[in-house]
Amino acid sequence: MSKLMKLNLKVWRQKNAESAGNFEEYKIDASPDMSFLEMFDVLNEQLIETGKEPVAFDHDCREGICGMCSMVIDGRPHGPKQGVTTCQLHMRSFNDGDTITVEPWRANGFPVIKDLTVNRSAFDRIIAAGGFVSTNAGNAVDANSILVPKEIADEAFEAATCIGCGACVSACKNASAMLFVGAKVTQLAMLPQGQPERQSRVVAMVNQMDAEGFGACTNTGACAAECPKQIPLSVIATLNREYISAKMNGK
Amino acid sequence: MKLLSFLFTSSIGRKVLMAVTGLSLVAFLLVHAGINACIFFNDGGETFNHAAEFMAHNWLIRASEIGLFLGLILHIAQGLSLTANNNQKRNAKYGASAGNANSKWYSRSMGILGSLLLIFLVMHLKHFWVVSRFTNEIQEAAGSTLFDEMVFVFADPIPVIVYVIGCISLAYHLLHGFQSAFQSLGINHPAYSPIIKSIGAGFSIIVPLVFAAMPIAMHLGWIK
Numbered sequence: 001m002s003k004l005m006k007l008n009l010k011v012w013r014q015k016n017a018e019s020a021g022n023f024e025e026y027k028i029d030a031s032p033d034m035s036f037l038e039m040f041d042v043l044n045e046q047l048i049e050t051g052k053e054p055v056a057f058d059h060d061c062r063e064g065i066c067g068m069c070s071m072v073i074d075g076r077p078h079g080p081k082q083g084v085t086t087c088q089l090h091m092r093s094f095n096d097g098d099t100i101t102v103e104p105w106r107a108n109g110f111p112v113i114k115d116l117t118v119n120r121s122a123f124d125r126i127i128a129a130g131g132f133v134s135t136n137a138g139n140a141v142d143a144n145s146i147l148v149p150k151e152i153a154d155e156a157f158e159a160a161t162c163i164g165c166g167a168c169v170s171a172c173k174n175a176s177a178m179l180f181v182g183a184k185v186t187q188l189a190m191l192p193q194g195q196p197e198r199q200s201r202v203v204a205m206v207n208q209m210d211a212e213g214f215g216a217c218t219n220t221g222a223c224a225a226e227c228p229k230q231i232p233l234s235v236i237a238t239l240n241r242e243y244i245s246a247k248m249n250g251k
Numbered sequence: 252m253k254l255l256s257f258l259f260t261s262s263i264g265r266k267v268l269m270a271v272t273g274l275s276l277v278a279f280l281l282v283h284a285g286i287n288a289c290i291f292f293n294d295g296g297e298t299f300n301h302a303a304e305f306m307a308h309n310w311l312i313r314a315s316e317i318g319l320f321l322g323l324i325l326h327i328a329q330g331l332s333l334t335a336n337n338n339q340k341r342n343a344k345y346g347a348s349a350g351n352a353n354s355k356w357y358s359r360s361m362g363i364l365g366s367l368l369l370i371f372l373v374m375h376l377k378h379f380w381v382v383s384r385f386t387n388e389i390q391e392a393a394g395s396t397l398f399d400e401m402v403f404v405f406a407d408p409i410p411v412i413v414y415v416i417g418c419i420s421l422a423y424h425l426l427h428g429f430q431s432a433f434q435s436l437g438i439n440h441p442a443y444s445p446i447i448k449s450i451g452a453g454f455s456i457i458v459p460l461v462f463a464a465m466p467i468a469m470h471l472g473w474i475k
């Protein structure tokens with residue numbers, strides 16, 4: 001087993017949405033092979049053993065696909081590495097003796113539930129506002145009867161890799177959700193299946209995004225730089241284009 | 252009109268308005284820099300005064316001046332209110348921040364850079380625009396031209412310093428704003444975006460340099 005690292009943690013503790021919250025400091029010995037969340041499991045065991053309240057944090061798959069593990073680590077969502085989620089981050093990315101600051105996503109659109117967990121249902125409401133996608137019902141059709149060019153399929157799939165984690169919002173100085181909404185709009189706007197509702201969908205989703213209290217994009221690019229799935233900034237341009245043309249059509 | 256109301260009400264619409272007005276200001280800067288650079292003929296301001304005369308009396312220019320002012324006011328008002336709005340979207344601030352790890356400082360400082368430019372602009376308009384547009388008669392009677400006005404203003408080092416600071420703010424404002432405007436209008440393409448970004452970077456450096464060279468050259472007496 002590799003040598004244990006001695007770390008100082010500054011963790012945000014907040015009882016509930018109404019309380020003020022503050023940083024608490026903890027000392028922990030962690031193996032460089034642990035994931036960041038495993039290190040938190042160890043911390044929580046220590047806390048429980050000493051009769052203290054464990055730190056609440058979100059997680060589920062622990063393999064980078066569910067988007068639950070929301071931690072801002074030393075000022076960066078999902079920590080210092082690019083293209084990984086917190087659960088895929090390993091302690092070897094830090095040095096022995098480091099002080100690591102861990103806090104929740106901070107945005108008015110994502111109210112804190114407790115400690116490091118935030119309520120991201122605003123994202124669900126944005127997706128719901130997009131509504132349904134018309135498809136043909138009836139007999140099973142032949143495979144590949146709807147033709148989609150390879151480049152278009154690739155672009156749509158790339159956008160569809162968004163896991164809805166919200167790191168884009170947490171990194172943005174305006175707490176803007178445009179990378180997320182851009183990814184969702186792009187993935188459907190590209191494909192033939194999404195065409196009938198294309199214009200009404202983008203307008204409804206943008207209206208919901210604005211109503212949820214997310215800011216307006218100023219193109220700093222922080223979202224795309226921090227996105228664990230490396231969704232490109234071009235999805236925001238696509239979102240803008242879709243929205244402008246829908247509006248010019250009186251939607 | 253209802254068709255365009257989204258330019259004032261929705262987050263994306265407001266960015267579109269910033270982009271369109273911003274690009275029209277970019278076009279204005281190009282004309283402005285071109286005309287001012289006439290002083291570098293170093294002919295006692297003759298070419299420059301000619302050009303300034305033309306701009307002052309051509310009706311087409313005067314008409315587009317109105318459009319330009321409207322665009323400028325929209326850009327300022329929308330910019331200030333967008334910045335104020337965006338600043339209210341995160342009430343609880345981060346304890347640790349690492350902004351430089353994921354974005355450029357000037358892209359996050361457009362509100363401040365724009366405000367510096369606004370302060371500069373007020374001073375600048377007072378120095379030259381008010382004088383040339385509204386007090387023409389008096390000026391001509393005194394035999395004084397816009398070029399004489401430049402010589403007079405830039406003899407004092409304080410305006411020279413303010414102008415240079417204004418030009419630096421302009422450079423950074425443009426460095427983000429130029430390419431950002433295209434993104435806001437939905438123009439982002441692997442083939443065109445690198446070209447837009449290069450042109451934007453070149454514009455952001457060259458135009459403010461040309462502007463800054465004028466007060467400096469006049470103050471040092473290189474241009475007479």
Ligand code: SF4
Pocket residue numbers: 067161162163164165166167168169179180183223226227228229230231
């Ligand atoms: S765009 Fe990226 S950062 Fe934003 S929610 Fe999707 S995966 Fe997360």
Ligand code: FES
Pocket residue numbers: 058059060061062063064065066067068069085086087088
């Ligand atoms: S826990 Fe599922 S992505 Fe990290």
